[in-house]
Amino acid sequence: MREIEFRGKTITGIWVYGGISIQSHGTFINDENLPYDDYLVIPETIGQFTGLRDSKRTEEYPEGQRIYEGDALKVTNPMGDEDSMCIVIYDEKAGGYPYEPEGGYGDYDVSTIGWAMDVGYKFEVISDVYDNPALLETVE
Known part of the structure; x- marks a missing residue:
């Protein structure tokens, strides 16, 4: 559940x-x-828990840190490209939390963070837009 x-x-x-x-x-x-x-x-x-956890395992977060709306995530591409960053937002059209890497996914227009995790992208919670609002300018 x-x-x-x-x-x-x-x-x-x-x-x-x-x-x-x-x-x-x-x-x-x-x-x-x-x-x-x-x-x-x-x-x-206020942000809702996405049901996802980040890729970083620590003593404090052995299963990964919970990812919430408004979190800023460091994104590591499985192809070895340069790391990027995204902000977690809910999109009703996507029915989830969209993520589109620079250059896209080839035949796909957009996907969700969960799908990107499934194909090897690594996400790490680095902050949130409420404690660090300047992050919004970084990803726009």
Whole structure:
């Protein structure tokens, strides 16, 4: 079963993870790993977990770090080309999180990060656009 999880940044700058609740007095994320249940978050910082994990394995993330909307990813091409970067966004037309390398995929116009992983591309979470908004200018 697909795991549905969101993250958002509180007004005090703490990232919280869990279910989302949109109410008349604010948007909240329920993070069961922290002392209180519901945390008021800045709506613009909310991103959904993609169901994907990055390629980098560490002691902290033995299965890879979770990839969320708004993350900035370093992309390593299986052909040995120069690394690039992409920002994770959801695209309703693609039905997922699109990624198109420079030069495209040959016969394919666009694909998703998950498909690119399947054919050998490596993705590593390096930051996000909320803590580092200058990254948006880098990939445009």
